[in-house]
Each structure stands twice: as structure tokens, then as C-alpha cells.
Amino acid sequence: MIGAKMRPANRKKNSRPTKSASKSEIKRRFDMWLLQHAQAFIFSLGQYIKFPVSNLLTTAVIGISLALPASFYLLLDNVRYVSSSWDGSLQITLFLQTDVDETEASKLATSLSGKNTIDETILIKRADALSEYQKISGFAEALDTLDENPLPNVILVKPKLDGRNDTQTEDLIKELEAMPEVDSAQFDSGWIKRLLYILDIINRLIIILSTLLAVAVLLIIGNTIRLAIHNRRSEIEITKLFGGTDSFIQRPFLYSGLWYGVFGGIIAWLLITISMQLLDGPVKQLANLYSSDFELIGLGLCNSLILLGTGIALGLVGSWIAVKRHLRAIEPI
Amino acid sequence: MIRLTNVHMSYPGGNEALRNINLHIERGAMVYITGRSGAGKSTLLRLIALIDRHTRGQIIINGQNLERVRNARIPIFRRHIGFMFQDHRLLNDRTVFDNVSLPLVIAGYRHQEIRKRVQAALDKVSLLQKANSYPMALSGGEQQRVGVARAVVHRPAILLADEPTGNLDPALSWDTMKLFEQFNQVGVTVLIASHDLDMIKRMSKRIITLKMGRILTHSGTPTE
Numbered sequence: 001m002i003g004a005k006m007r008p009a010n011r012k013k014n015s016r017p018t019k020s021a022s023k024s025e026i027k028r029r030f031d032m033w034l035l036q037h038a039q040a041f042i043f044s045l046g047q048y049i050k051f052p053v054s055n056l057l058t059t060a061v062i063g064i065s066l067a068l069p070a071s072f073y074l075l076l077d078n079v080r081y082v083s084s085s086w087d088g089s090l091q092i093t094l095f096l097q098t099d100v101d102e103t104e105a106s107k108l109a110t111s112l113s114g115k116n117t118i119d120e121t122i123l124i125k126r127a128d129a130l131s132e133y134q135k136i137s138g139f140a141e142a143l144d145t146l147d148e149n150p151l152p153n154v155i156l157v158k159p160k161l162d163g164r165n166d167t168q169t170e171d172l173i174k175e176l177e178a179m180p181e182v183d184s185a186q187f188d189s190g191w192i193k194r195l196l197y198i199l200d201i202i203n204r205l206i207i208i209l210s211t212l213l214a215v216a217v218l219l220i221i222g223n224t225i226r227l228a229i230h231n232r233r234s235e236i237e238i239t240k241l242f243g244g245t246d247s248f249i250q251r252p253f254l255y256s257g258l259w260y261g262v263f264g265g266i267i268a269w270l271l272i273t274i275s276m277q278l279l280d281g282p283v284k285q286l287a288n289l290y291s292s293d294f295e296l297i298g299l300g301l302c303n304s305l306i307l308l309g310t311g312i313a314l315g316l317v318g319s320w321i322a323v324k325r326h327l328r329a330i331e332p333i
Numbered sequence: 334m335i336r337l338t339n340v341h342m343s344y345p346g347g348n349e350a351l352r353n354i355n356l357h358i359e360r361g362a363m364v365y366i367t368g369r370s371g372a373g374k375s376t377l378l379r380l381i382a383l384i385d386r387h388t389r390g391q392i393i394i395n396g397q398n399l400e401r402v403r404n405a406r407i408p409i410f411r412r413h414i415g416f417m418f419q420d421h422r423l424l425n426d427r428t429v430f431d432n433v434s435l436p437l438v439i440a441g442y443r444h445q446e447i448r449k450r451v452q453a454a455l456d457k458v459s460l461l462q463k464a465n466s467y468p469m470a471l472s473g474g475e476q477q478r479v480g481v482a483r484a485v486v487h488r489p490a491i492l493l494a495d496e497p498t499g500n501l502d503p504a505l506s507w508d509t510m511k512l513f514e515q516f517n518q519v520g521v522t523v524l525i526a527s528h529d530l531d532m533i534k535r536m537s538k539r540i541i542t543l544k545m546g547r548i549l550t551h552s553g554t555p556t557e
Contacts, residue, residue, distance in 0.1 A: 032441035039438065235424050241382070242436040242487075243412035332384050 036248060044255035047228075048263075055260075058224050062260055062311070063267025065217045069210035070299075070307050071272050076202055078297050083195055092157040092173060093186040100181045102126070105153040108181055112157060117172050122156040129154060152183060214314060221260050221318030225253050229326045241332040250323040254316060261315020265308035272299055272307075334360040334491065334522045335381060340390035342376055342546075350376040352546045354390070358524065363517040365533045366526045368543035374526035377543070378493045381524070382414055383407050395490055412440055415484035415521075417494035421476045423468040429455070429479050430464040436487040454482040458512065474505040481509065485516055492516060494525040498532070506532055 048055050096105055102125050109123040129151045134140040159172055169187065177185045229236070239249055276298050287294040299307065335358040342351040351373045358364050366374045379385045380392060383399060392399040395413060402410050415436070423432050433454055437447045455461045458478040460471075468476055477497065484492055494513065498506035510525075510532060517523045527533060533540055542549040 035443065036441055234422065238422055238424065238435065239439060240408070241384075241411065241416050242439050242483075243408045243410075243414075244439045245408040248408075248439060 036251065040251035040255050044252045044259055047252070047256060048259050058220065059260055059263040059267055061220055062217050062264030062315075063271060065213045065220070066264055066268035066307060066311055066314075067271040069206060069213050070268060070303075071275065072202075072206045072209065074272065074276075074297070074299065074303075076199065076206060079199060081297055082294060083192070083199065091187075092159060092169075092176065094155040094157060094176060095183045095186070096153045096155065096181050097183045098152050100153060102153060104181065105155065108179075109155045112155065112176075117160055117168075119158040119160040121158070124154040124156065126151045126153050214310075217264070217311075217314045218318040218321070221257050221315055222322040224260065225257055225319040225322035226326050228256060229253060229322065229330075233330060236327070236330050237332045240330070246327065250327055253323050253327070254319050257315040257317075257319025257322075258312060259315070260319075261311040261313070262308065264315065265311025268311065269299065269304055269307055334358055334362070334395060335524070336391075336393045337380075338391045338393075340380065340387050340392060342373075342380060342385065342387045344385075350546055351380070351387070354548060356541065356548065358522060361517070361520050361522055363514065363523040363538045364525070365536070365538055365540045366524065366543060367528055367530065367533060367540060368549070369528065372543040373546040374528075374543055375495055376546075378495055378524065378526055381491070382416070382493055383410060412436070412487065413490045415487065415489035415492040417480050417484045417492070417497040419496035419499035421468075421480040423476060423479055423483075425468050428465050428467055429460065429471070432468065432479055433482045433486050435483060440487060450486055451482075454486040455479075457485075457515075458482045473500055474508075477501060477505070477509060478512070481512055485521065488521075490522060492521050492523045494523070494527075496527055497525060498527065498529055503532070507535075510536055 096108070100108075105125070106123055109121040112118055113121040126149050130143065130149045133151070134143050157176065159169060173185050173187050176182055236249055276296055280296055283294070283296050335356070337354050337356040340351060340354040340356075341349070343349040354377070366377060368374055376385070380387050380399075381394060383402060386399070394410075397410065424435075430451055434447050434451045437450060442450070452461060452464070455464055458481050460475060460478055460482065463471060463475065463479075468479065471479065477500070480497075484494070492513065497513075498509050501509060506529060513523050513525065514536070541551055
């Protein structure tokens with residue numbers, strides 16, 4: 001079987017080929033590169049399956065570390081969504097003078113809605129207001145005893161404004177209050193502004209938390225790969241002795257990191273999706289109480305891919321760091 | 334094939350393992366290196382395989398001056414060499430087939446080619462029927478033969494064996510040596526470090542005796 005004498009020596013001569021031969025040489029090398037990647041890809045997956053318990057534990061830790069910041073982001077997304085609808089309904093309540101009757105009020109509402117600083121106006125007629133108040137307040141009988149409707153006509157004004165722009169809003173309120181039909185204008189923006197700033201703070205906190213957890217994932221993967229390198233020391237030595245290049249040796253470890261990232265990402269996705277399912281029912285019930293058809297925003301395709309991509313990137317970077325630090329140190333004895 | 338000129342090797346810390354070695358081994362030769370423990374047998378093999386680099390002198394292997402082989406090229410250089418060890422150093426979590434195929438996988442051979450060559454190598458050492466066993470399930474002699482198959486499966490130009498029979502009984506040692514001889518007969522240059530003088534004498538090959546890092550004798554019969 002050693003019939004082809006000195007074959008390696010012959011091959012060496014061929015490694016400096018003429019121009020026409022170099023093309024097939026490049027193709028051969030590319031095929032080999034592809035083949036070795038496929039081998040490392042499958043081998044590392046095999047290694048993963050070979051030790052299911054320890055690998056699953058590691059992956060679970062990675063998955064939870066990814067799921068935490070991702071679910072906070074999702075929560076923030078949902079709160080933002082809800083508050084944005086509030087932001088839109090940020091409205092000025094105009095209490096009209098009691099002597100303004102419904103036709104006048106309705107005229108005023110239409111003229112106001114034509115202004116360019118105002119998006120929309122809604123007129124609440126005093127009769128409607130009373131009946132609604134009777135319905136929800138539970139003072140129906142007490143109210144019945146009143147001779148006349150004590151409530152004024154009300155116009156709800158939705159300004160075309162950013163909720164956080166104070167001067168514009170104040171100018172508009174002053175303008176509205178100056179109108180003779182208007183008794184008073186109420187605009188309670190304080191709490192919405194506070195909410196928006198709180199959301200900003202939470203956003204920052206999530207960024208900090210995500211960074212910390214990303215570092216944790218890097219450390220977990222790095223340490224796992226370090227242990228794997230340590231456990232397969234003799235294999236690495238033999239491989240180096242039989243001419244394995246550094247990139248050949250590190251490839252399965254990098255792919256292991258990739259697998260940790262992929263499976264960690266999948267676990268994180270499952271955790272979030274299951275949690276969303278669990279929360280969906282109660283949230284719907286709560287939304288019903290507010291007569292809103294709000295539904296929880298899930299991860300969606302784009303965010304799912306970002307989650308998976310983050311896992312993969314962290315897996316590759318973590319294993320790359322471990323490989324660079326620990327693989328070079330092993331030399332054949 | 335292998336030419337050493339005034340080669341010195343001192344390890345960090347000043348321990349001088351080899352002193353002024355001059356040696357020429359022709360292509361296709363089979364040579365024994367003997368001497369006591371610490372005489373420099375292993376060091377000589379390590380220099381030839383570029384596991385360590387010599388500190389002075391010149392080593393030319395297969396026409397390549399080892400000083401000119403950059404670290405990044407060492408893996409490619411080693412693919413022309415087959416290795417055998419006393420403790421066989423098989424990977425216990427892989428089958429005999431996978432162990433033997435390692436040098437071919439490293440060199441990037443295709444699957445069909447690997448299968449063909451591994452089967453041929455295992456057939457040569459009479460272990461074809463054990464291809465799917467794990468090394469732990471084999472006897473010491475069989476394990477060593479798997480090591481032999483792995484050392485030659487990629488058809489190296491040079492076979493380096495460091496005490497390949499150290500753990501074997503005389504009969505098995507003899508079989509292993511005869512196996513090496515067969516590979517040598519088809520053109521592989523074989524270098525065996527061993528202190529099993531009786532057997533070496535019976536093989537009647539060239540013998541290089543080292544003592545304290547120097548070549549003591551360089552002949553057919555070693556003197557101790």
C-alpha cells in the first residue's frame with residue numbers, strides 16, 4: 001500500500017504548478033476547505049450530541065442569559081406601544097361655558113378642527129356626558145334628583161403636537177382659554193411626560209443589563225470551549241503532530257461555539273414565546289376592562305432572527321477568544 | 334534524505350541534549366538509534382519532526398533546510414512524516430478506523446479515498462476486522478499495530494518511531510519490527526529509536542549509538 005513511492009515528495013513538486021494548472025489547484029484547495037468545514041460542522045454537532053446533559057445545561061444558561069434582556073426589550077416595546085397610543089390621545093379638555101348650547105358647541109368643534117395646530121376634535125354633548133356618568137359612577141339615583149344637568153358641553157381637542165414639546169402645547173392652551181365660549185382648558189401632560197422619561201431610563205438600564213449578560217455569555221462559552229480544549233488535549237497534540245494546521249484544529253471548536261449560540265438562541269426564543277403565551281390571556285382580559293383590543297407584541301420574525309444572530313455572534317466570538325488564548329499553547333510532546 | 338551537519342541542541346536552561354551531530358541517512362534506509370535514556374534519541378527525532386528546533390548547525394530533510402521552514406509551514410512539512418510512539422497515543426473515544434484515518438482527514442482527502450487507504454493500512458497490520466472497535470477493546474499488541482497503521486496511512490516519506498516496542502513482549506516486538514521492514518522495503522525511510530539491543534542486533538540494520546548527546550558509534554553493531 002506504500003506502492004506510490006515518495007508520493008509526498010511528488011506532491012510538493014506539484015504545489016508550484018504552471019499557470020494553467022494553478023486554477024485546478026485553487027479549485028482543489030477550495031474543495032478541500034469546503035470538505036473540512038463540513039467535517040468540522042458535523043463533528044462539532046456530534047460532540048454536542050455526545051454529551052447531551054452538560055451541553056444542554058450550558059446551552060440553557062446561555063439561553064436564559066439571552067432571554068432576559070430580550071424579554072425586557074419586548075416588555076419595553078409593549079409599554080412603548082401602549083404609551084404611544086396615549087401619546088396620540090394626549091388631549092386638551094375644553095369645558096365650555098354652561099350657557100353655550102349644543103349647536104354652538106358643535107360649530108365651535110368644527111371650526112377648531114380646521115386649525116392647523118389641531119388634529120381632531122370630539123364634542124361630548126352635556127346630555128351624553130350625564131347619561132354616561134350615570135352609567136359608570138353608580139350615582140344614577142342621586143343624579144336623577146337633580147333638576148337640571150350640571151355638566152357643561154365638552155370638546156376634546158387632539159393637538160398635532162409632540163407630547164414632550166411644552167411651549168407649543170402651552171401656546172395652544174392659552175389660545176383656547178382665551179376664547180369666549182371656553183370656561184377652562186385642562187391639559188394633564190405631566191404624567192405622560194414622566195412615563196416617557198421613565199421609559200428612557202428603563203431603556204438605558206436594559207442596554208446596561210444586555211451588555212453585562214452578553215459579557216456573561218461570552219465568558220460561559222469561552223470557559224466551556226476552554227474546558228473542551230483541555231479535555232481534548234491529546235487529540236490536539238496528535239493532530240498537530242500529523243500536520244494539522246492551526247485553522248484545522250480550531251475549526252471544530254469555533255463550530256462548537258456556533259452550536260452553543262444557535263441552541264442558546266433557540267432556547268431563548270422558546271422561553272420568550274412560551275412566556276408570551278402565558279401572559280397573553282391575562283393581558284387580553286385586562287385590555288378588555290379598558291375596552292381596548294390591545295394584544296401583546298410578540299418577537300416577530302425580525303426580532304427572532306436578531307435574537308438568533310446575537311446568539312451565534314456571541315458563540316463565535318466567545319469560542320474564538322478561547323481558541324486564540326488556549327490552543328496555541330498546546331504543542332506536541 | 335536526512336542530513337545533519339554539526340547539529341547542537343540545548344534546551345532552555347542550558348541542558349545540552351545533542352552535541353555536534355553529523356549524520357546522513359539515505360533515502361529508503363532503515364536506521365536504529367540507540368543509547369541510554371537521556372542520551373538524546375528522542376531529541377533527535379523531535380528535531381527531525383520540527384517539534385523542537387535545533388540551536389546550531391544545519392538539518393536538511395527531504396531537500397528542505399529546516400531553518401527555512403517557517404512556523405506556519407510546519408504542519409505541511411509534518412505531513413511527509415509518520416509517527417509511532419511507545420504509548421501508541423491512540424484516541425480512545427474514536428474507533429480504530431477513525432484513529433487511522435486522522436492523518437488523511439488532516440490532509441483533506443476525500444471520503445472514498447480515506448476509506449480505501451485506511452482499509453489497506455488496516456489490512457496490512459491484520460486488523461481490518463477490528464476497524465469499528467475502540468482502542469480500549471484491543472490488546473496491547475493490537476493497539477500498537479493500529480499506531481503503525483496510522484503512522485503509514487498517508488504514505489509518509491519518513492517514518493519516525495520512538496521506542497515503538499517498549500511495551501511489547503519480544504515476539505510482538507519482533508512482529509512490529511518486521512512490519513517496519515516491510516514499509517522500508519517499499520521505499521519509506523525508517524528511523525527507530527530503541528534501547529532493545531538484542532532485537533536491534535538481530536535486524537542487522539545500520540545502528541547509531543548516542544551517548545550524552547554525541548554519536549558514540551555509527552555501525553552495524555552497537556557497543557555500550
